[in-house]
């Protein structure tokens with residue numbers, strides 16, 4: 348059976364002096380033994396030759412290869428940030444004013460790009476409730492090129508039926524692009540039919556909140572298209588990762604399976620306890636989650652339901668007071684982002700999803716009192732729960 352962590356483990360790279368880590372490529376440009384090879388490389392016909400580090404570098408290729416193995420795709424290309432991966436992919440696929448059908452509950456930056464920036468290049472987006480198949484079907488027009496979604500959506504933790512949507516996309520000649528940032532290892536979108544799988548490496552995959560990074564995993568043809576010197580969005584928009592960063596992310600990737608298991612165990616524990624205490628809690632691992640069964644059809648079980656959960660504190664005032672109190676008690680940080688060793692929390696309505704207008708937030712169920720948690724790697728989660736419960740009671744959430 349396919350196991351993404353085994354695929355990563357099977358890839359070993361050595362340094363040029365036999366080091367246990369690959370050497371970091373510390374060059375922006377590369378020499379050629381002959382002028383002819385340089386010409387061929389620019390034409391795209393000299394496999395294995397490096398040209399210039401915006402195109403590719405040995406360190407970036409190591410990390411890309413490991414992430415392609417993890418997502419079970421032919422190839423991958425790392426980028427300077429998750430948004431660098433998302434924007435390059437969409438612009439490459441939406442040539443000539445192509446239309447996008449997108450989930451309406453997506454990362455705020457992606458939403459802002461699709462809604463405000465992409466129309467300047469002639470492409471428009473219809474936002475839909477991704478859990479409603481009819482809504483997706485109705486939104487497709489003759490100009491549609493892609494369907495865009497997140498496996499587990501930010502911040503509402505809606506789960507998309509990737510297989511069903513992929514089958515529909517292919518029946519209409521469309522590409523399915525999936526942002527899998529919230530569920531690395533747990534969900535393998537390519538195995539369910541996704542054409543392009545994207546991650547913000549900034550989150551779980553790097554896991555140490557010390558850099559931004561992104562990746563696009565897909566067919567060799569599409570990755571080559573993105574890197575084409577004449578028309579590739581990665582090559583020409585220039586969101587290239589630095590070699591030092593790709594080397595450090597590759598080292599952190601080696602512990603991703605251990606971290607994901609611990610994030611999932613801790614989040615499952617807290618979600619169950621919060622729900623039992625009478626707090627409105629959303630977590631895909633709860634039976635009360637509308638897509639609990641669907642997630643179980645799609646998952647690689649041992650990595651669990653992930654580390655993200657939300658609770659409703661009732662009002663923005665209570666949410667803010669609770670987050671400040673939990674931070675004072677050293678239970679986590681009031682910060683955006685996710686996938687850190689420490690629990691992070693924020694109120695999406697006034698932070699990561701503030702790009703979404705208030706009336707639209709309301710319509711999609713993004714309430715004022717919503718707190719999004721990225722549950723950390725705490726050793727004793729029962730102890731953490733007891734301390735959190737004290738804070739919750741002090742603020743009067745229950």
Ligand SMILES: *Cc1c(COP(=O)(O)O)cnc(C)c1O
Nearest residue numbers: 428429430454528547549559560
């Ligand atoms: C953070 C995030 C992004 C953007 O990634 P950056 O690395 O910050 O550019 C995209 N999608 C999701 C789901 C995210 O959480």
